[in-house]
Amino acid sequence: MTSQYDTYQTSLTGRYCSPEMSGLFSQRSRHSAWRKLWLYLAQSEKELGIDTITDEGLEQMKAHLTVTDDDFEIARVEEKKRRHDVMAHVHAFGQVSPAAAGIIHYGATSCYVTDNTELILMRDALDIVIPKIAKVLHNLQTFALQWKAEPTLSFTHLQPAQVSTVGKRAAGWAQDLMMDLDEYQRVRNELLFRGAQGTTGTQASFLEIFDGDHGKCDQLNELLCQKAGFKECYDISTQTYTRKVDCLVANAATGLATTVTKIASDLRHLAFLNEVGEPREADQIGSSAMAYKQNPMRSERIASLARALQGKAANFMNTHATQWMERSLDDSAIRRMDIPEMFLLADAITITLQNVTEGLTVFPKKIHSNLMQELPFMVTESIIMRLVKKGVSRQDAHEEIRVLSFEASLRVKGDGLPNNLVDRIRDTEFFKPIWADLDEMLKPELYTGRSSQIVDKFCGPGGKLEQKLAPYQASIKAAKAAHLSV
Structure with missing residues (x-):
C-alpha cells in the first residue's frame, strides 16, 4: 500500500506551516465552501420567489455541507468520466441531497463556486496572517524599547559608519513591517465578492430566472454577500472576477518578503559579528561535522521562504495581463498552486519570525568591543x-x-x-x-544622537506602533512562539 513517503509532499504543509493555514487550503475546505455557496444561492433564489426550491432540499443541503471521503470518491469517479471538476461535485452533492439535486447550481457558471471560494479563502488566509504579523511587531517593539540606549556600530555599504543603538535598528525593522501590516489590512478590507454574475458577467441567466426583474438580480447578489460575509460585489465581472484583484493581494502578500529578507539578512550579519543571536535549543546541532557551529538557521529559512514568496507576484501579473476578452483558462492551473502557496509561505515566514523575535539574545560586551575598534575613527x-x-x-x-x-x-x-x-x-x-x-x-553613548528618543517616539506609549497594534492585543496575548524543526 502506498504511504505518504511514496509520493511527493510539499514542504510547506509538511514542515513549515500552521495546521490552520494548511487546513484552510485543503481540498475538504475548498469543496465544502463550494457546497456552502450552492446553499447560499439556493436559499437566496428561494427568498426571491423561486418556488421550485423546496425547504426539504435546503435542509438536505445544510446537512451535507462538509464533503466526506465518500463524497470525494463519488466526485473522483464523476470527474474522470465528465472531465469537469465542478460538475463532478454538483453530482456528488446531489447524491446526498436528492431533494435539491435538480436545483443545485441553478443559473450559475463554474466560476460562481471557484472564484467566490478563492475570494473567501484569500480573505480567511489574510485573517490568519495579519495577527501573526502583529505579534512579530509586538516582539520587535519590546526588543527595541529594551535596547533603545545600547550603543552599537552602524554600517553603510556594510562598512563601519557611525554609532547607533541596538534598539533603533530594531525599530527600523518594525517600521517596515508595520507598512506590511497596513497593506495586508488594506487589501483585506477592500476585498469584495464576485457573486452570481452568470456565464460572462452579464447576469443573463438570472435575468431569465427572475422573469426580467433587474431588481431581483441585484437583490440576489446582496443576499449572497450577506451570507458569505462580504460588503458588496465587484461592479464588473466577466466569467471571472478580474484577475487584477489577485495582483493587488499578491503585491501586499509578497511585499512582506522584502521586509523579512532585510530583517533576516541583518540578523545573519549580526550573528557573524557575534552581537545578536537567534534562539537556540539546548540540544540544537549547527553542523553534522563542525560541532561548535551556531548557525542562524531560522533567519536563513526566512530568507529562503521569502525568496519563493517574492517570486509569486510576477505570476499573478502575467496571468492578469493575458486574460483574453472575457476569460482565458490559462489562469486555472497556476492559480491553483500560487494562491495557496502565497499564503502558506507568508504563514510559514511569520511563524518563524515570531519564534526568532521572541528569543533574540544580545551580547553587549561583544557589541562594545566591536564598537571600540572603530570608535577612534568616528571621534x-x-x-x-x-x-x-x-x-x-x-x-x-x-x-x-x-x-x-x-x-x-x-x-x-x-x-x-x-x-x-x-x-x-x-x-x-x-x-x-x-x-x-x-x-x-571616547564614550560611545555620546554619539548615539537621538536614537533613544526616536525609539520611544515610535515604539513607546502613545507611539505610532502602539496605536497600530491596539486592535490586536487579544491575539498578541494569545499567541505562542512556534518552535519549528529545520
Whole structure:
C-alpha cells in the first residue's frame, strides 16, 4: 500500500506551516465552501420567489455541507468520466441531497463556486496572517524599547559608519513591517465578492430566472454577500472576477518578503559579528561535522521562504495581463498552486519570525568591543571641531588626523593589531590642546544622537506602533512562539 513517503509532499504543509493555514487550503475546505455557496444561492433564489426550491432540499443541503471521503470518491469517479471538476461535485452533492439535486447550481457558471471560494479563502488566509504579523511587531517593539540606549556600530555599504543603538535598528525593522501590516489590512478590507454574475458577467441567466426583474438580480447578489460575509460585489465581472484583484493581494502578500529578507539578512550579519543571536535549543546541532557551529538557521529559512514568496507576484501579473476578452483558462492551473502557496509561505515566514523575535539574545560586551575598534575613527570629526574652537586651522587639523587615521587603519588591516589611533593622537604634539578631552570623548553613548528618543517616539506609549497594534492585543496575548524543526 502506498504511504505518504511514496509520493511527493510539499514542504510547506509538511514542515513549515500552521495546521490552520494548511487546513484552510485543503481540498475538504475548498469543496465544502463550494457546497456552502450552492446553499447560499439556493436559499437566496428561494427568498426571491423561486418556488421550485423546496425547504426539504435546503435542509438536505445544510446537512451535507462538509464533503466526506465518500463524497470525494463519488466526485473522483464523476470527474474522470465528465472531465469537469465542478460538475463532478454538483453530482456528488446531489447524491446526498436528492431533494435539491435538480436545483443545485441553478443559473450559475463554474466560476460562481471557484472564484467566490478563492475570494473567501484569500480573505480567511489574510485573517490568519495579519495577527501573526502583529505579534512579530509586538516582539520587535519590546526588543527595541529594551535596547533603545545600547550603543552599537552602524554600517553603510556594510562598512563601519557611525554609532547607533541596538534598539533603533530594531525599530527600523518594525517600521517596515508595520507598512506590511497596513497593506495586508488594506487589501483585506477592500476585498469584495464576485457573486452570481452568470456565464460572462452579464447576469443573463438570472435575468431569465427572475422573469426580467433587474431588481431581483441585484437583490440576489446582496443576499449572497450577506451570507458569505462580504460588503458588496465587484461592479464588473466577466466569467471571472478580474484577475487584477489577485495582483493587488499578491503585491501586499509578497511585499512582506522584502521586509523579512532585510530583517533576516541583518540578523545573519549580526550573528557573524557575534552581537545578536537567534534562539537556540539546548540540544540544537549547527553542523553534522563542525560541532561548535551556531548557525542562524531560522533567519536563513526566512530568507529562503521569502525568496519563493517574492517570486509569486510576477505570476499573478502575467496571468492578469493575458486574460483574453472575457476569460482565458490559462489562469486555472497556476492559480491553483500560487494562491495557496502565497499564503502558506507568508504563514510559514511569520511563524518563524515570531519564534526568532521572541528569543533574540544580545551580547553587549561583544557589541562594545566591536564598537571600540572603530570608535577612534568616528571621534575624529569631533576632534577637528574642538581644535578649531581652540584656534587651530580646520584644514591643518584635517590633514594631521587623516595621516594618523591612515596609519592606524593600516596597522589594523595590514598587521591585524588593535586600533591605536588614540595613542597616536596622544603622542602627536599638534593635538596637545585636546589631550585632556580624549577620555571623555571616547564614550560611545555620546554619539548615539537621538536614537533613544526616536525609539520611544515610535515604539513607546502613545507611539505610532502602539496605536497600530491596539486592535490586536487579544491575539498578541494569545499567541505562542512556534518552535519549528529545520
